[in-house]
Structures are given as structure tokens and as C-alpha cells.
Ligand code: HEM
Ligand code: SF4
């Protein structure tokens with residue numbers, strides 16, 4: 457097909473928001489129940505883990521879109537020649553950060569899934585408050601998780617800005633500037649939610 | 659009297675031909691008031707002696723208009739791509755480092771081959787088709803306000819600075835860069851050009867087209883003509899979104 461690259465890129469962009477961005481937001485909010493105590497978190501997590509057809513939800517809403525976005529994202533990240541040194545404009549620096557956070561997220565998400573969902577799947581652990589409390593007991597792991605949460609919230613917030621341009625929604629310089637402020641707010645709010653949840657486990 | 663004569667120091671990344679390795683050469687020349695990079699290069703050409711006192715080959719570069727309208731003299735000056743004819747020595751930090759725009763094949767020293775830009779303009783059909791076997795008469799009129807707006811886009815001189823500044827235009831990608839995309843917006847805005855707008859939109863939806871833009875926005879920061887490149891890219895993003903659906907769901911009409 458002639459427009460193959462165009463369609464693949466647009467799919468990459470779309471999946472970043474729907475469903476991955478929505479999933480990430482939901483995931484951070486559910487985790488935030490940890491701030492209300494062990495039971496509140498366990499109830500929320502139990503509810504999510506027992507949704508009907510959960511394995512299909514996971515495959516089609518999380519694994520496949522995320523894998524497509526991640527692997528195509530790696531390809532995009534490694535076909536750019538970053539130049540933030542000489543061209544140190546704000547947007548260019550955010551462009552570079554979008555790529556570095558993406559690469560870091562591949563590592564973080566792979567480890568995070570292995571350590572949690574995979575262990576549950578092979579029956580080596582149970583998904584509950586204690587599992588996360590054990591993981592985050594290690595200060596290195598806590599630092600790694602903080603970095604992971606911040607990378608994800610930055611990548612989603614800045615990706616939202618980029619998504620709005622990619623689909624031609626924000627065109628004028630003014631609208632693009634105002635969405636920069638808006639996405640900064642998204643980054644701050646999601647980061648607070650995510651970090652608060654992490655500290656609730658320790 | 660007695661004061662040491664003021665000088666200017668240049669460091670130039672040179673190479674003898676496209677396939678040869680580059681090397682740096684340093685020159686020190688007498689300062690003159692209001693000199694620019696081109697007048698300095700002319701001085702080096704007149705007296706090609708480097709700071710080691712060795713006679714060397716004159717540095718080659720490209721130029722034409724000397725007033726920032728042809729784009730031929732573009733090069734990387736202290737790390738940033740720009741026109742050398744309007745680069746005033748007084749405003750530059752020394753030593754002044756000159757490099758070719760290596761996004762393009764380097765012909766020799768500071769001369770690059772920008773053919774790929776002209777090929778891209780052909781690829782995206784950046785012209786208004788009016789040729790026919792008979793006189794087609796006058797085309798539709800363009801509203802004056804729109805003409806004034808389009809004039810800004812038409813200032814592009816294909817200098818290549820926006821491609822050099824773009825992190826996505828490189829040897830690992832076939833992205834055509836901002837300039838030809840902006841030309842598509844210009845040609846599509848023309849009343850006669852818009853009759854074939856879908857052909858141009860489909861062209862930039864091909865390999866290395868619009869979708870390869872990652873919104874670093876270096877192009878709009880760097881364009882010497884102040885062309886609103888990123889607004890054009892976002893506007894084209896919207897038009898290609900519509901075109902994408904039209905291609906799939908649309909009826910059998912030729913142009914919409
Ligand atoms: C937490 C999971 C992730 C979310 C929520 C997410 C979200 C997004 C969003 C919304 C965009 C904007 C799309 C656009 O520009 O139109 C984006 C872009 C991008 N993502 Fe992700 N992403 C995630 C994970 C990853 C991973 C693991 C990678 C791997 C490297 C990655 C690489 C990229 C790249 C390179 C872009 C820029 C694409 C471009 O500018 O054209 N992302 N992401
Ligand atoms: S758009 Fe601007 S920077 Fe790009 S080629 Fe045209 S004049 Fe040069």
C-alpha cells in the first residue's frame with residue numbers, strides 16, 4: 457500500500473492515547489487507592505483483576521497496542537539524530553526527552569510487568585498491597601519506580617501535545633503554546649497521583 | 659598607534675571531495691569593519707595561508723545573491739545552519755567555525771548538493787498545472803488577503819536550513835523535511851492549484867512524507883524567511899487526516 461508509512465505512524469500516534477494513555481491514567485488512579493490503606497487498594501486491584509474477559513482486555517487494550525507503540529517507537533527513536541546542543545529550543549528539548557523517556561519506558565515496563573503480572577501469572581505471587589510493599593522496600597527499586605512513573609507521565613503529557621499536532625487539531629502557534637501549558641498541568645497532576653501512590657506502599 | 663592589528667579567527671571544516679575525509683583548517687585574517695562571513699572567505703581566497711603559515715588551497719563555497727534571497731550560501735556557522743552572506747562577523751563568537759550542511763552530500767569544502775530538495779518538490783508536485791493543448795483561459799481569482807498570506811509561504815528559497823536543523827532529516831530516514839511540505843500548502847492554496855490538491859496530499863502521505871515529522875519545531879525556529887512551517891505542517895496534518903478517510907470511505911469523485 458502506498459500510504460503504509462503514513463497509516464502506521466498515525467496508528468502509532470493514536471495508540472499512544474487510545475488505549476495506552478487512557479490505560480496509564482486509569483492504572484495510576486487505581487494505584488492511588490493505596491493512599492487510603494491496604495484494604496482500599498486490595499479491593500480496587502481485586503476489582504480490576506476480576507473484570508470479565510480480563511485476559512482479552514489485557515491483550516487487546518494493553519499488550520498488543522503497547523508492544524506496537526513501543527517497538528515502532530524504538531524504531532522512530534533510533535532513526536532520529538538528536539541535536540539539542542546547537543538547537544536548544546524548548547520544543548526540540550522536549551522532542552529529545554520524548555525519545556529518551558520512551559526508550560527508558562521499554563526497560564521499565566518490561567521489568568515492571570515481569571516483576572508483577574508475570575509472577576502472578578506463573579503463580580509465584582499474588583497481586584496485592586504486600587507485593588508492591590515488598591518491591592518498594594528496596595530504596596533502589598523505589599528510585600527506579602519513581603523514575604518510571606515520571607518518565608511515563610512526561611511521555612504521556614508531552615505525547616498528548618504531539619498527538620494534537622499530529623492529527624491537525626492544534627494548528628496555530630497560539631493553540632500549540634496553550635496546549636504546552638495544559639500538558640504541563642497534565643504532567644504535574646499525573647505525577648502527583650503516581651508518586652503519592654508509590655509512597656503509600658512504604 | 660602601536661596597538662596590535664585586530665584579527666578574526668576562522669576554523670573551517672574542509673574536504674576535497676564528497677568521499678574524502680574532512681579536516682579542520684584555521685585562518686587568521688585582518689579585521690575590517692562590517693565584514694561578513696563571505697567577505698572573510700573572499701579574503702581567504704585572496705590569500706590562502708593558514709595559521710601555521712602554510713599556503714593552502716582556497717576554501718570553496720557557494721553564493722549568488724549576497725542578500726539572503728537565493729539560499730545558495732547556506733552553511734553551518736558556529737553550530738547553526740544559516741546564510742553566510744548575512745552572517746556579520748561582529749555578531750559572531752570567535753573562533754568562527756564554518757561547516758558544510760552535512761545533511762546534504764558535500765561537494766567540496768562548504769559546498770553542498772541540495773538536489774534532493776528539488777527532487778522532493780517534483781515528488782510532491784509543487785507546481786500549478788496550467789499546460790494543455792489549448793488555451794484554458796483565465797483561472798479563478800485569488801482573494802487579496804489570501805494572496806498576501808500566500809506570499810509569505812512563497813518566500814522559501816530552498817536554502818536547506820530547515821532540513822539541516824531537523825533531527826528527522828538524516829541518512830537513516832528518507833524524510834523530505836519542512837520546505838517541500840510548506841510548498842504543498844502554498845500550491846494547494848492557489849485557486850488553480852487546489853484543483854489537484856488531493857494529488858499533492860497523497861504524495862506527502864507517501865514514504866518519507868508528512869508522517870515522518872516528529873514536531874521538534876527546529877525548522878520554524880531556523881527558517882531565515884520566517885515561514886510558519888509548523889503551522890503549515892499541522893494544517894497539512896488535518897488535511898491528510900481528512901484525505902485518509904476520503905481515500906477509504908469516499909465516493910468516486912476525483913477531487914473533493
Ligand atoms: C507508558 C506508555 C506509553 C504511553 C502512554 C505513550 C504515549 C505516547 C503518545 C500519546 C505519543 C504521541 C503520539 C504523537 O506524536 O502523535 C507518543 C509518542 C511517542 N512514543 Fe510513546 N507512549 C508510551 C510508551 C512508549 C514506549 C515504550 C516507547 C518506546 C521507545 C515510546 C516511543 C514513542 C516515540 C518515539 C514517540 C514519538 C513519535 C513521534 O513523534 O512521531 N512510547 N507516545
Ligand atoms: S522553508 Fe525556510 S529554511 Fe526551509 S528551505 Fe525554505 S527558506 Fe530555507
Ligand code: FES
Pocket residue numbers: 720721722723724725726727728729730731732741742743744
Ligand atoms: S548568497 Fe544568496 S542567500 Fe546568501
